Amino acid sequence: MNLPNKLTISRILLTFVYMFFLFNKGILSKHIALFIFLIASLTDLYDGRIARKRKLITNFGRIMDPIADKILILASFLAFVELKIIPAWMVVIVILRELIITGLRLFAASRSIVLEAQKEGKHKTVSQFIAVILILVYLILKDTLARFRIWNLHWERACSLIIFLIILIVIGLTLYSGISFLWKNRRIIA
Template structure:
């Protein structure tokens, strides 16, 4: 049940979503510098923003304050921060341009199809494929933003515990790209089936 308030936009879930959008310029600024320390802080900003993605949805359902504004803004915030991160690291050669194009193209196409379906009063629910795609994208971007070698067992100087985060990011980005294509095709098939009825 949706609770109506005198200021439906100003609720905790929507504020978290707006904070996620507000974090994008800070993350982009940090990514202007191809530096290990700046990359670490950019990854921290991205990680915190990703946590708010889960938290705002959870709170909206738990508090019964799901709003039209929130339904509109939340997916846009998700797409904006993912695309901002990928575009900002693109000039440094950390990510293949074609992968960024696939991710961006998929989001534009699916958003357009959702708009068409919505105008016809049709709701096509998000699939588990899309959720898995988002998880792998987040992990991939964290790895690509961190980029450098990190020793995750602090104080132990052993090559076996040094991890190249760029390689980790690329591994997950390949999976995310495959899921991006798969989930995009899956949504397109569902859209056609619903529309041609």
């Protein structure tokens, strides 16, 4: 197994460690969760770069890289629903998009066709990673300010509104990238 594929697999494994710390109480656990998420995000950045630079692109990598992203992001979003940070309906939209696109990718792969990631999908993924990082920073900020009794209802409402708007933007990009992907690959569907 080559280095880019090992990085992809490590992203999946890091997701479990990240989730463990995300659900642990305490500000240190939230810091560790953020750190692990950042490392996992960097594996996404570097696996593709290394594969292209060293000519190590494989069908495994083409399929598993986006799946590893989905595992990390969807685990994060589902955790944020459980933590009552974002509404479930928002995550359902993201999950449905990912299931449809992944289903199309797998269908194409069964016909020996590899559907590579597109620019819109990469923008969607970046927006999702940024949203998760911002929410993790919010959790750390909230715990820190609450410890000093500075956190209050006004901060809570303002942050909740900002997070809601950020996730709305993510959903918009998610839907746009999904529709664009389906349109560009409509010959596979037909």
